[in-house]
Amino acid sequence: MGTEEQFLQDYQPREYPSVALAVDLVVFAVAGGVLQAALIRRGGHPFQGALALPGGFVRADEDALHAAWRELAEETGLDLGAHRAHVEQLATYSDPKRDPRMRVVSVAHLALLATDGKTLPDLNPGSDAASAQWQPVHTVLANEKLAFDHQDILTDALDRLAGKMEYTLTAARLVPEEFTLSQLRHVYDAVWGATMDPGNFTRKMTPVLADTGRKEPRAKGAPATVFSVDKDFISPPLTRPAAAQRPGAADS
């Protein structure tokens, strides 16, 4: 037996069943107290007219996470240098029939864009692709049929986000780098569909946040302290109010 180098030099790839590898993006942002997702209304077959997640194929020289960032930049037209964003892998969807045209395996990603809670980031399609539009997530899930298995993906993304917000400061990815407790609380309200008590929320979050010393004047009411993230984990976790319970966690 030769060296590993020798082996690789002589290696001839055999035929393995090959698939097209894509990424799909669940891009979330919060505005007006509502969780929104960037979705595209499909112009062509299949699933013409249905809403779909933005996405694209993974190139030969990049991994899935890189493709997700690239597609995020391309499909939303956002200047990611300027705009705070977070991308993480969600899960992979590989049903052989999930795309009726050909076998496409999709590595879905969760993308979170920071907002001030009022204005959604502009979705400027560079030029080519059909433009993604912001859609209220809970409404879409309740009323629309999404293309492909994108309904499953969107549901999984929402579950992941809602779940992670219990024990991490992931919610802070949806607000500016420095934020007030109300801004952060509104993210919880929007994602969990609940109304957190302001006093208790302050008590629980204060130990994992860093006080910047600054205050931000509000439209109405007292000015709020500006914080930044200090610790990433909330321990013990924040518990979701009963109204926003984990799916499938029925009482017996």
Place this chain on the structure above:
Amino acid sequence: MGTEEQFLQDYQPREYPSVALAVDLVVFAVAGGVLQAALIRRGGHPFQGALALPGGFVRADEDALHAAWRELAEETGLDLGAHRAHVEQLATYSDPKRDPRMRVVSVAHLALLATDGKTLPDLNPGSDAASAQWQPVHTVLANEKLAFDHQDILTDALDRLAGKMEYTLTAARLVPEEFTLSQLRHVYDAVWGATMDPGNFTRKMTPVLADTGRKEPRAKGAPATVFSVDKDFISPPLTRPAAAQRPGAADS
């Protein structure tokens, strides 16, 4: 524009960068108070002599989860009809250079096999493949260099398992369908590398377990009540003892 049916009939797949799609399996079981993983000592290049995760290619007509179950049966030679097992998707690893031979994207899966805490399931390779052997996870992670990116995958699998055990009864997947509190506690001890207090453990778990009414005699000491899983979620979660802390959760 025609119908969707018409469209699909006329559809000609274009050339997209295609990849080979594989699954890798992190198969865990607990015996002797130690978490073990089924690993294969590689006989050929690349990474000759290194330990690797069992795995294989996803076929054209199956999804990744199906491939994972199939590989679990093939590579371990287990009768999965008889043996309690759980398989879930972990994450997808897609670095273009993760396999030096060709581009292989792997959807890693976490597989949990039930044991009585003493005997590991036999790993009988049907005939073909190099046989997987049980290896102590913590030791392997500390001392061995694994093939490909399998070290990352194994670490991620351990993190996932340890994390899920905080807020779900996933640990019960590693013991028989009916089990005693000590058996379950030993799983926590093995995975978290901690020693849970028996009294407090009983108090915390009792509300999510169903008493079968039966007792199991122990080698020494009083007989233990036999339980089965009642609820899937532990709320509020069990907190990991400081000795078994979440990676990267350093105090500031």
Place this chain on the structure above:
DNA sequence: TCATTTATTGTCACTTTGACAATAATAATG
């Protein structure tokens, strides 16, 4: 019968939580 081992229940001080009251700090309004 006794010593040993393990299961299970109990205690107790301390922490965390949920509900909600009280006290600031502003801006808009009369």
Place this chain on the structure above:
DNA sequence: CATTATTATTGTCAAAGTGACAATAAATGA
């Protein structure tokens, strides 16, 4: 300018949950 409405922040209090560890119960082997 005082008042009102609104939001931030702190405080209160009973109830629940936790960590440490003691006490009791139920076996086995000497």
